[in-house]
Amino acid sequence: MTGRPPVPVIIDCDTGVDDALALLFAARHPGLDLRAVTCVAGNTHVDQVVRNTLTVLEQAGAPEIPVGRGAERPLIEPPRDAHHVHGRDGMGDLGLPAPVRRPAGVDAVTLLRREIxxxxxxxxxxxxAPLTNIALLLRTHPEVTANIERIVFMGGAVATGNATAVAEFNVWHDPEAAAVLxxxxVPVTMYGLDVFERVLVPPPDVRRLRESAEPGARLAGRLLSHRGPATGEHDPRGGLGDAGAVCSVAxxxxxxxxxxxVEVNxxxxxxxxQTVVDRRPRPGEAELHGEMREQRLxxxxxxxDADRYVRLYLTTVEAAGPRGRRAPQDARR
Incomplete structure (x- = not known):
């Protein structure tokens, strides 16, 4: 550690398998101060997302971090879940217990504004997750941008999509919300499929986590062992997925x-x-003919460095327990 204070972080998620891995990491890394978690429909419906989020935070032994229920559907599109990847409950159908914790008494947008x-x-x-909550926040309360350091979102792709040939799921789920973001x-980092799919935990590490006596580490191992059609029944590796975006903040x-x-189609x-990323070294014919489009940098x-993030994740999650950085009186809501 460098002695610098932890980075204040808020995660907005649609807690499926890899969102849960991200929450486990964020709750335990000493360089991150997880201030709140907000939930949105995506991998599964929003009420299941709230339940999953609370369960993961309990399993991680996290302090009483406020959790807010957010949007039930995208701004325009109908809701379209990913049960075929994450299971009916969004958590690999692991049969996890119902949480004792309860969500905050305010909605996700209100919670985001308050904590920021x-x-x-x-x-x-x-x-x-899909960016519906974030878009609603930015349009309803633009004053929050003055106290946002950066938005690091898992979404988009430079090359190949997964929801379609060119579109990644989170952006495809709510393209208008992504365009608002x-x-x-504010400064934005796009942690897209081009790096998302490359951070894989080796089989011996997955097995070690599964056999851990510590609940948070054991849950990480069970999540990494989840096999849906996207990973294949015989692939013993475990993808960190969304957790890699949180590793990049730490x-x-x-x-x-x-x-x-970058612009959203x-x-x-x-x-x-599709996230249309302009990698050309010089202007093309469209620009030379005056057909300029507004694009955001x-x-x-x-x-x-996939190996680096795998080591970081394992070291953090296998630590003795979470780093409770908020004093009890600050565990409000």
Whole structure:
């Protein structure tokens, strides 16, 4: 540790398997101060997301972090879940117990505004889900941008999509919300599929986590062992997925980004939800003929030190217990 104070972080998630891995890491890394978690429909319906989130925080032994229920559906599109990947309950159908904890008494947007404005230092937002809550926050309470350090979102792709040939699930689920995020006027990092799929935990480490006597580490192992059609029944490795985005906040040096123009395709058709990333070294014919488009500069993740983040994740989650950084009187809500 460098002696620097922990980074104030808020995670906005649709807690499925890899969102849960991200929460376990955020609750335990000493360089992160997890101030709140907000929930949105995505991998599963929002009430199940809230339940999953509370259960994970309990299993992690996290302090009483406020959890807010957010949007039930995208701004325009109908809700479309990912049960085929994450199971009926969004958590690999592991049969986890119902949480004892209860969500905060305010909605996600209200909770986001309150925690951002109350922070004594600028907050880093880490959305690992469709961006509906974030878009509603930015449009309803634009004053929060003055106390947002950066938004590091898991979403988008430079190359190949997963929801469609070109669109990644979180952006495809609510393209308009993603477009709002890119015009927020705060620094944005896009942790997309180009790096998302590369951080894989080796089989011996997955087995060791599964056999741990410590509940949080054991849950991480069970989640990493989940096998849906996206991973394959015979693939023994476990993908960190969304957790890699949180690792990049704790250890930015493991992520290589390039500042590039990005826009979201909002038109109907097969390219809807695509993050169009302009990697050209010079203007093309469209620009030369005066057909200029408004594009936002985003720090796009193009390379990652996967082994570094795997080591960081394992070291953090296998620590003796969570780092409770908030004093009891601050565990409000």
């Amino acid at each position: 404005l109350a922070s004594d230092r600028p907050v880093t937002l880490v959305p690992t 890119l015009t927020a006027g 250890d930015p040096a493991g992520l290589t980004t390039h500042r590039l123009p 909002l038109a109907p058709g097969p390219a809807r939800g 985003v720090d796009v993740a193009l390379d990652i």
